[in-house]
Amino acid sequence: MKRTTEKHLPLPASARSTNDALCKRLAEDYPEQFARWLFDVHGPVKVEKTELSRDPIRADAVIFSSDENETLHTEFQTTKKSDVPLPLRFLDYYVGFKRKNPKRRVRQVLVVLKPTAEEIPDRYEDEHTTHRYTVIKLWEQDPAELLRHEGLLPLATLCRAESGEKLLQEVALGIARIQARQGDVLNDARMLAGLRYNKNLVYQILKENDMLEESVVYQDILRKGKRQGVQQEGQTIARLQLERRFGKLSLGVRRQLDRLSVAQLEALCVALLDFQTPQDMQAWFQQQATKL
Secondary structure: OOOOOEOOOOOOHHHHHHHHHHHHHHHHHOHHHHHHHHHOOOOOOEEEOOOOOOOOOOOOOEEEEEEOOEEEEEEEEOOOOOOOOHHHHHHHHHHHHHHHOOOOEEEEEEEEOOOOOOOOOOEEEOOOOEEEOEEEEHHHOOOHHHHOOHHHHHHHOOOOOOOHHHHHHHHHHHHHOOOOOHHHHHHHHHHHHOOOEOHHHHHHHOOHHHHHHHHHHHHHHHHHHHHHOHHHHHHHHHHHHHHHHHOOOOHHHHHHHHOOOHHHHHHHHHHHHHOOOHHHHHHHHHHOHHHO
């Protein structure tokens, strides 16, 4: 499978803080999605706006509460570098939470965005104290869960991928289906993808004009789908993606599309991300022939 060359360039401090702040904003805008992903919490989640800010530690953080008995604390970090060592920061937060609510459970997660050769500690330790927290290395994570949720789509660009190009194309498909705030999610995805991929590749795949056009068509499909059914909706989406890649489809290919089931249409929308030539598309249809 084709691999996309990744360039890991050093980032200035301002760029690191910008990306960390971007992730914090996403988490505050989509708290239920982040709480489900990071803490396996399902249901309503409240964002606690009050943060610990006593000297010497003044750190941005996202603090959730799922009920009256639990505090969920997460931070996003582009690199390991920090004015205050990360383990000490997490210990300080933990103690601060416990001081305010001694009986309340506290869970903490550190999400590291950019690969590093340095060890990332998951605990604070000294002679008499040990405190642990969870570390998520985004480049090791399966993107499947993040690709399903609008608020997590930008972070999916930094997940594990055998083909960076394919991953960005999957992100682009997800963004194209967003009804509102599409431009914001697109810009966020571009910014985070720039931590990992060449800028030209990012803008080649995450193209605003194409997405806006597809989004208009997609929303029209959703409206019509209420009358014409899910299958026709899937046929139209698959056709749009194939024509975007290979140009206008022949009558024979369109007839083959018409005979696909909903499950096969869903499979096609994933498989076409790997198609390099029209012959790849025909080979896929031939493989499906016994199921048509």
